[in-house]
Amino acid sequence: MMGICIASSSSILHRGSASRGLFQTGLVLLVLSLVWPGLVPANPVTTENVTARLVAERMEVAPGDTLDLALVFEIRPGWHTYWRNPGDSGDPPRIRWTLPEGVEAGPLRWPRPEVIPVGPLANYGYSERAVHLIALSVPAQWPIGEPVHIRADVDWLVCEEECIPESGRFDLTLPTGAAVGPAPIDPLQADVFAAARMGLPDGRIEGAVLGVADAGLGLVIPADGLSSEEGDGVEIGGAWFFAGEWGLIEHAAEQPWRVVDGKLRIGLSPGALADQAAPDGLLVIADALGEVRSYEVAAVRGPLPEDIARDRPIGLPLAFAFALLGGLILNLMPCVFPILAMKALSLINGLSGQGPEAARERVLHGLAYTAGVLFFFAGLAVLLLALRAGGAAVGWGFQLQYPPFVVFMAYVFFVIGLSLAGAMTIGARLMSLGGARTGSGTAGAFGTGALAALVAAPCTAPFMGAALGYAVTLSWPLALAIMLTLGFGLALPFLVLSLVPRFARLLPKPGAWMETLKQALAFPMFAAAAWLVWVLSVQTGSAGVALVLGGLVLLAFGLWLRERTRSLPSARRRWGLAATSSALVGALYLGVATDRLAAPMLSEGEQSASGLASEPYSPERLAAAREARRPVFVNMTAAWCITCLVNERVALSASDVARSFSDAGVLYLKGDWTNRDPAITAYLADHGRNGVPLYVFYPPDGDPQILPQILTEDMVLRAIRSSAPGSSG
């Protein structure tokens, strides 16, 4: 009868149940050893949380031979044991062997683990069952017939949310036989060993590179190393990298992955010892059918290969040129245009005069306006770069991914609209429409500049994407310089208009028509506010709309009160001011409250508003379609991106486009960046961008093609046609 001893240091063992289990186990062992006299049965150790046993694969072992043992944990549901790197907490099982002279036990082998999230942390471990194989070798000079007695003292940690260290002693006696070659397999254990081998790594991958990537670390793995036994390439449906030791990566961080040019790229978040820990680990891959394989990866540290040749940086001089050009064109985009029309009015009103006084005034205004634009762009750039340095995946227009900012913008447009329509005088100074008061004009021009920059965010002009995408890869002073160049481009037309008197003289004479135009301009502002409310509805659902509409009412009420009380005696005016302030604070509070609202799930119908049936973008879906040689059209968009929406209306909703998509079997993948989404930010970064829109067409064969940010039906049709089979293009 084999002794079963449970280490007494384990205070958690319930002695009553343990001894009952012991008795039953002993009975079973007794029966088994009567039936198979040569069999070495398991020594189960049963605790509250696991049943552990050490078993041998074969009935006996020949001297000079090696056989596999298995340490098996049957784990209580909801509880876990751990992999060799347990992740953020936990501890792997450990064995202390007591072996006869000459007998040797190899290391514990580790089946592929799973990621076990624990709040904000993550562990690598096993649920339900963990089987660790161990090779045991018996020396050639071992006397035949003499059994091999081995003893293993095992410590393991088992956790649900709480952790319990447990231990057990396992004794195993292996008969030795003279048989040459492996002894028969123990039929009772065959399944255990077969299943255990399924979980072991399927191979080892050479040539992997770990390097610094845009958002942290990147692991690039040659995908041909992932081929199946038949030698076919594996269609990857999921991938995860388990770092071999603590400190290399943040275990709980997401791991966005994609296949580019036959290489699997995995984005990793660096751990506390990212530059010292060994760049090794286990890669677990699920194919499209859900079959899982794992590979040992020993990566080399080094620079990551470029993704796609075309995505090489555009270079510094070109980036500055593109930024300036993009800024200039931004003036014509629908976001900024109404603000500029207002600015033009103020120029005509106050500054078309003659003489040195008027000329000096004009110059001052032009400079103040430019300063306003640059000031806001600098602030935005610093924030953007700081957030990126802090590890956040953000890009152009990122502030609109934050619902309270959208609300704030809606308020701004609404108030400007009210002011233009003549419902109140507040804000007129900001927009320098008062005109007559020359002293306040400079501050007003500065405000208009800041406003123009503020409202530019939802629009992307051509050239801008490439310039900004390149900027964020540079050191911060250069990145800031490129952002400021963009701002300068935006300010340039008015600066020129102010500085060169000849241009100013070309402006029409002031007159009554200006009041009409001013009032008419209120409507683009209201339209913008209405559109922002719609953006918010996409971000937060109807609850957010309720909050912002409530906020708008409060805001209007507050401003009306202010209007009505401003000419009253001072005591009552103070009351009016207090009431107005509370209304403003209330409106802001409602706006900020939208942050708590979760994004609603978009239905398929809403996703395909442009008339084309689309699927939501995921790296997995794209990789699968590429593998299947299906053409793919990727559209990265956001509800707050006006340029994106215009493109969808103009270029993507035509019936010709829909027909051509279905004829060519194009898969239309749409990535929605309305709310923050690291996978989409990573995709944009790979294409040298940090903002939407981005359109990429993947022909069935050959390199993907990036389409312009201002899209036409013709461009889309041409791209698809050129890839169609039989076409000459």
Add this chain to the structure above:
Amino acid sequence: MKHAVQKTLVVGAVALAATLSFGVAVAAPKVGAPAPDFSVVDTAGETWTLGGLAGKKVILEWTNHDCPYVVKHYASDNMQALQKEATDAGYVWLSVISSASGKQGHVSPAQADDLTDDRGAAPTAVLLDTSGDMGRAYDAKTTPHMYVIDPEGTLVYMGGIDDKPTTDQADIAGASNYVRLAMADLAAGNPVGTPVTRPYGCSVKY
């Protein structure tokens, strides 16, 4: 729920500034960089901030009295001895409990004081970080998880208490205690030789 309302009120108070304070993941603390600030109440109701400890050497110890790894170091008197050694050397020793309400290790101020008395522990104070804000700011992952901060407020050590990641008290004798090593390096005016190690223990019960 209460937490969410409270958060919104705080955010609402700084409405416009908050428009720019995005819900961005805080960067992980780095050795050699300023340690993250905190503002947490101790068992006596006093608020502790890192700013208030300027000029002092500080040791932070994340703890959970029911965690077997913590038990290893308290049942053996190892942690208490280290606390006395550190406070005698002029360190401020803050034991931090980041267990959320209802989770393992969560205690009332009175329970925390009883634990200190019963175990003969000698921290300067026990901080009750029930919200987990301080734990997340420090990226505290396990109990114990140790941090050493120099008088300039720079984080100089973060990681495990020693190099024997077990629950066996017998392992303490042969272990290299990283906190003690860091204290010795600081006392000698040297940079900490082993500034980052793997913290071992139970997960922090956020």
